[in-house]
Amino acid sequence: MTATENVASGLPVxxxxxxxxxxxxxxxxxxxxxxxGxxxxxxxxxxxxxxxxxxxALVVVDHASRCRDSLARCVEFGVHVLGRGEERTARTFASRGADKFADVGWEWDGEVPRLFDAPIYLRCNTSAVFDHGDHTVLIGEVARTEVAEAEPLVCYRRQFDWRLRRNGVRQP
Structure with missing residues (x-):
């Protein structure tokens, strides 16, 4: 399928x-x-x-997110890069659930909720926040990095179950 649209002219995106x-x-x-609190x-x-x-690090947050205002005003935030096998965590935090932390292992790292199982954790101090279109861009200077060996959880065509092999071929 080949499709084209003039996105800049305001046509459907x-x-x-x-x-x-x-x-x-x-x-x-x-x-x-x-x-x-x-x-x-x-x-x-x-x-x-x-x-x-x-x-x-730079992250982008949809204005419709219930967490957006807190992130736009925060002094520090955490970035938890998810690993293979963390689809449940991904779906929980993608949802509009009331208490996303209820079934997830976590603790306070100062003012930052830190998830236990994420293989990569970046604790960031907010250095810039600005809006662009329907999203907010948040830039944080990394104060601490923790890295554990793990296969990544990646998204492709709105699916969280993609796995990459070392040779680049999809793994079910």
Whole structure:
């Protein structure tokens, strides 16, 4: 199937959305403390390294997310890159559930809710926040990095069950 749309002219963006779903991306849970003192978190696929000096990460949060306001105002946040076998955690934090932390192992790391099982954890100090379109861009300077050996959980065409082999072929 080949489809084209002039996205910039305001035409429907279905083709653009489909095109972006075909980028293989890692999945991460971004967490912070709400002003009420409760933890909040959400699943993101829009995450990347932003700078090496200083070490910084960039995450993008939909304005419709219930966690968006807390993240836009936070001083620090956590990025938990998920590993293979963490589909349940991914689905929990992608949901609109009331207490996403109820069935997940976690603890407070200062003001940041830290998930136990994520193979990569970045504790970030917020350095920039700005809105663009229907999303908020959050840049954090990485204060601490923890890395454990694990296969990544990746998303492709809106599916969380993709596995990559070392030779690049999909593994069921």
């Amino acid at each position: 279905a083709t653009f959305t489909e095109a972006m779903s075909r980028l293989v991306s890692g999945l991460a849970v971004v967490t912070t403390r709400q002003p009420t 409760q933890p909040c978190g959400l699943l993101v696929s829009s995450i990347c390294s932003y700078s090496v000096d200083p070490p910084s």
